[in-house]
Amino acid sequence: MRSFVILTTIIIICSLLLPWWIIVIVSLLYMSFNAPNSLWKSIAISFLSGFISYLLFSIYSSLGLDRSPAELIANLFGKLPSWSAYLITALIGGIAAAFGGLSGYLARNIWKNSLT
Amino acid sequence: MSSMKYFSFALSITTTILLTLFLNGNVWNRITLPPLGKMLNPFTGIWQNGQKTSRADINLHSVSIEQDIEIVLDEREVPHIYANSLNDALFAQGYMHAKHRYFQMDMMSRSASGRVAEVIGPSRLSYDLSQRRKGMVYAIEQAERGWKKFPDRYQLIQKYVDGVNTALAEWSPADYPLEYKLLNVPPEPWTIKKTIMIVKMMANDLAGRGSDIPATNMLEVLGNDLFFSIYDEHEDIETPVILDEYLSKAASMRKDTIWAAINKDIYYKTDFKEPIKGIGSNNWAISGSKTESGNPIFANDPHLTLSLPSIWYETHLQYEDVNAYGVTIPGMPGLIMGWNDQIAWGETNVSQDIKDYYEIEWTDVTKSHYMFDGKPTPTKIVVETYKVKGTVNYKDTLRYTIHGPVVYESPNGDKDLAVRWLAHNEPESPEMMTFIDAMSAKSYDEYLKATEVFITPAQNFLAASKFGDIGLRVNGKFYKKSSQDGRFVKKGNNSEYLSMEYIPIDENPQMRNPDRGWIASSNQVSTSDKYPYYFNGRFEHYRNRTIDSLLNHMSNITATEMMKMQQNSHGDKARDLLPRILDNDNFNEENEDAVDIHLDLSQWNHNYHPELKAPSYFEEWYTNIYRNTWDEIYAFSDSMQILYPTSWKTIEFILEQPNHKFFDIQSTPKKETASDIIRMSFLQMQDTMQERIADGKSNNWNDYSPMHIWHLLRVPALSRKNVLHTGSGDAINSNINNFGPSWRMVVDLKDEPLGYGVYPGGQSGNPLSNEYDSNIEMWEQGKYHEIDIYLTKEEWKINGQTIQINAQQ
Numbered sequence: 072m073r074s075f076v077i078l079t080t081i082i083i084i085c086s087l088l089l090p091w092w093i094i095v096i097v098s099l100l101y102m103s104f105n106a107p108n109s110l111w112k113s114i115a116i117s118f119l120s121g122f123i124s125y126l127l128f129s130i131y132s133s134l135g136l137d138r139s140p141a142e143l144i145a146n147l148f149g150k151l152p153s154w155s156a157y158l159i160t161a162l163i164g165g166i167a168a169a170f171g172g173l174s175g176y177l178a179r180n181i182w183k184n185s186l187t
Numbered sequence: 188m189s190s191m192k193y194f195s196f197a198l199s200i201t202t203t204i205l206l207t208l209f210l211n212g213n214v215w216n217r218i219t220l221p222p223l224g225k226m227l228n229p230f231t232g233i234w235q236n237g238q239k240t241s242r243a244d245i246n247l248h249s250v251s252i253e254q255d256i257e258i259v260l261d262e263r264e265v266p267h268i269y270a271n272s273l274n275d276a277l278f279a280q281g282y283m284h285a286k287h288r289y290f291q292m293d294m295m296s297r298s299a300s301g302r303v304a305e306v307i308g309p310s311r312l313s314y315d316l317s318q319r320r321k322g323m324v325y326a327i328e329q330a331e332r333g334w335k336k337f338p339d340r341y342q343l344i345q346k347y348v349d350g351v352n353t354a355l356a357e358w359s360p361a362d363y364p365l366e367y368k369l370l371n372v373p374p375e376p377w378t379i380k381k382t383i384m385i386v387k388m389m390a391n392d393l394a395g396r397g398s399d400i401p402a403t404n405m406l407e408v409l410g411n412d413l414f415f416s417i418y419d420e421h422e423d424i425e426t427p428v429i430l431d432e433y434l435s436k437a438a439s440m441r442k443d444t445i446w447a448a449i450n451k452d453i454y455y456k457t458d459f460k461e462p463i464k465g466i467g468s469n470n471w472a473i474s475g476s477k478t479e480s481g482n483p484i485f486a487n488d489p490h491l492t493l494s495l496p497s498i499w500y501e502t503h504l505q506y507e508d509v510n511a512y513g514v515t516i517p518g519m520p521g522l523i524m525g526w527n528d529q530i531a532w533g534e535t536n537v538s539q540d541i542k543d544y545y546e547i548e549w550t551d552v553t554k555s556h557y558m559f560d561g562k563p564t565p566t567k568i569v570v571e572t573y574k575v576k577g578t579v580n581y582k583d584t585l586r587y588t589i590h591g592p593v594v595y596e597s598p599n600g601d602k603d604l605a606v607r608w609l610a611h612n613e614p615e616s617p618e619m620m621t622f623i624d625a626m627s628a629k630s631y632d633e634y635l636k637a638t639e640v641f642i643t644p645a646q647n648f649l650a651a652s653k654f655g656d657i658g659l660r661v662n663g664k665f666y667k668k669s670s671q672d673g674r675f676v677k678k679g680n681n682s683e684y685l686s687m688e689y690i691p692i693d694e695n696p697q698m699r700n701p702d703r704g705w706i707a708s709s710n711q712v713s714t715s716d717k718y719p720y721y722f723n724g725r726f727e728h729y730r731n732r733t734i735d736s737l738l739n740h741m742s743n744i745t746a747t748e749m750m751k752m753q754q755n756s757h758g759d760k761a762r763d764l765l766p767r768i769l770d771n772d773n774f775n776e777e778n779e780d781a782v783d784i785h786l787d788l789s790q791w792n793h794n795y796h797p798e799l800k801a802p803s804y805f806e807e808w809y810t811n812i813y814r815n816t817w818d819e820i821y822a823f824s825d826s827m828q829i830l831y832p833t834s835w836k837t838i839e840f841i842l843e844q845p846n847h848k849f850f851d852i853q854s855t856p857k858k859e860t861a862s863d864i865i866r867m868s869f870l871q872m873q874d875t876m877q878e879r880i881a882d883g884k885s886n887n888w889n890d891y892s893p894m895h896i897w898h899l900l901r902v903p904a905l906s907r908k909n910v911l912h913t914g915s916g917d918a919i920n921s922n923i924n925n926f927g928p929s930w931r932m933v934v935d936l937k938d939e940p941l942g943y944g945v946y947p948g949g950q951s952g953n954p955l956s957n958e959y960d961s962n963i964e965m966w967e968q969g970k971y972h973e974i975d976i977y978l979t980k981e982e983w984k985i986n987g988q989t990i991q992i993n994a995q996q
């Protein structure tokens with residue numbers, strides 16, 4: 072839980088300041104140094120952090136607007152319902168972070184190995 | 188085990204990098220991918236393009252302005268600019284154009300200069316090639332050279348450019364217009380050259396097509412007698428823009444045709460495009476003698492491509508003693524159509540042909556020299572490089588001759604054509620000032636002065652002043668030509684075949700305060716054949732007659748009636764033809780469906796209303812009549828460009844020469860007449876209409892002739908489809924395909940002139956703003972915004988926003 076909160080917070084802060092792909096780097100670096108012992112847990116935490124940070128910020132970015140970006144994004148993909156735009160966005164965040172996290176976990180394994 | 192860890196990591200990091208590149212929209216091997224991650228991330232992607240419903244005031248500083256500027260955006264986001272000088276007003280106009288419409292400006296400039304493939308990809312390379320081949324880049328460079336000859340004016344345009352770039356400098360990637368995120372390219376800074384590109388794009392759209400090649404083909408295959416009997420240049424019942432009594436009494440009379448100059452031949456197929464039906468405009472001015480109030484009334488509705496964002500952008504500028512309101516194309520400073528506290532002004536396209544083609548006689552296959560006046564003359568070779576998104580650059584070799592660029596090259600090089608276009612010429616006057624000086628014109632004379640520098644695309648410049656003047660000048664540069672000069676492809680080896688002298692502007696067709704009390708133009712022929720100089724072109728034949736007829740009969744006219752007249756959907760083509768074809772002697776009344784259609788058409792009042800079926804029946808019937816009549820001409824279309832006869836000539840043949848040999852269908856042994864064609868075409872129409880019903884389609888006019896307002900990138904989610912519309916290409920309310928009244932404006936020139944206007948779009952280019960398409964519904968319903976330029980700053984600001992730009996030393 073702690074890792075999830077920290078990683079989500081770092082993703083949001085870094086994404087506000089740097090290009091979108093920082094989510095991959097942040098997840099990779101975080102899991103390189105703080106990965107749980109389980110591969111699947113590392114992937115799950117990274118995925119959830121990316122998913123939730125993208126979901127929360129897309130909801131926040133839609134507040135008080137003339138028109139909903141979600142509706143437009145859903146229409147760009149065909150005539151999908153608006154909620155699918157949030158889902159697609161969150162999945163992109165989740166998948167990008169998960170791959171970063173996975174690489175970070177595997178890097179940490181090598182790193183740990185060379186220390187022991 | 189350890190190597191397995193390295194392998195796993197290597198595999199994972201490679202996949203991660205590839206995934207990141209994929210989501211970043213990186214492209215390879217001609218495949219362009221949507222940048223999903225870049226585009227959809229909520230921190231800098233499309234989610235950041237949302238527009239807040241309540242907008243906070245903005246304060247900024249600039250070193251490019253002389254004094255502080257205040258811009259009040261009203262609730263429709265129309266900027267009301269309050270500046271102390273023209274320099275500052277244009278800076279503010281540039282700033283607002285960029286803020287609301289930068290992507291549109293950028294795309295238009297790219298379209299003009301053949302740089303679309305750079306942002307879209309290989310699919311647009313052929314478009315870019317055709318743009319540069321026809322000399323668009325050459326025209327832009329020539330214009331830049333010409334504009335620089337007027338340094339004071341050039342600096343003025345630079346102020347506009349500074350305003351544009353000030354807005355761009357405020358943007359981080361999260362602020363880029365949505366389309367840049369879709370295309371995955373950043374915006375480029377604006378330059379004066381890009382403003383020139385917009386000017387040349389308009390020249391290309393409005394005066395960039397000549398019928399020389401198809402006309403030459405037809406002259407060759409039909410022979411002189413038949414050709415001139417089909418393709419008349421003047422009709423008996425034409426109503427030219429300028430009345431005969433106002434024509435120049437120039438001493439020089441029409442010179443005879445130089446037949447030796449015409450290169451009679453058959454040309455290969457080119458990318459020649461027929462003038463698009465629907466592009467055109469109306470304007471008219473009524474003098475006080477015909478209005479209820481005794482004040483002149485001005486009306487203008489340009490029919491251009493309806494697009495999102497709209498081609499027009501409204502602005503209200505107040506500086507020095509100027510208080511002007513109107514529209515311009517983003518990228519161009521000033522107001523193209525509008526009004527101030529003294530006059531109203533606007534334009535329609537003149538439609539004269541200003542593009543001539545010359546066949547080049549090369550000295551050998553290298554095409555390094557061509558023959559001119561008996562001497563080998565060197566060709567200027569320019570290698571153009573095209574950047575293409577996702578693939579390698581493309582190079583094309585262009586050859587320039589004394590006539591202009593070689594636009595078409597034949598397989599053997601024996602029929603290469605160079606094009607000479609007035610828009611290629613280096614301007615000798617500060618043409619860029621026309622729409623800037625119009626804003627401050629206080630009288631018709633001052634408006635004439637403002638517009639005399641304008642070169643191309645030639646326009647019917649019309650104005651009315653509150654002091655009672657109404658006037659129109661067919662304005663632009665034209666060469667003095669001998670008869671038929673410029674109508675056909677000419678031989679390019681003789682200087683005698685080049686027209687070099689311009690018609691003096693004073694001798695351009697013009698008219699002021701005619702006794703009849705009104706002036707109107709709608710792309711019809713400028714003058715009768717009594718005008719002392721020859722011209723040719725492709726002119727409109729119906730709208731102008733409807734306007735003339737209505738204005739002749741109206742009196743005590745009000746602004747409300749003029750708005751209603753702009754919505755007039757009556758088609759004179761249907762009125763002229765329908766009684767004859769309905770009375771056709773061999774109509775088969777046994778067919779129940781045919782009887783219904785016949786009845787519908789008999790009861791129709793020739794108004795094109797969306798819910799009616801009769802307009803669809805008539806247009807489909809007429810299209811078949813046209814194709815069946817001109818089957819001999821269509822037969823050539825597989826091997827060459829053909830020149831399509833006009834509708835009025837077709838109808839004249841049906842009414843007056845029903846046994847003409849063109850009514851005989853080539854593929855049948857029988858000798859058909861107009862009655863046979865009418866009957867056969869009716870049955871074809873009936874079949875088509877039944878097929879439409881079987882396919883689940885409606886035959887209502889709105890469905891038969893649907894109108895879509897496409898986004899510039901033709902992305903359906905950003906476009907508005909099936910817009911409700913009345914009218915047709917032949918009606919005053921000229922709506923056809925995606926062309927229509929792109930701005931409707933009426934100005935009542937009372938003591939404090941009051942304007943009315945609407946366009947089918949909105950001020951903002953942002954699809955996530957309510958003001959992206961907010962006016963479409965009003966436009967569909969034929970409603971207008973009342974625009975009072977005397978409202979105070981505070982009144983404009985209600986539900987609006989203020990942008991304060993402070994001068995920084």
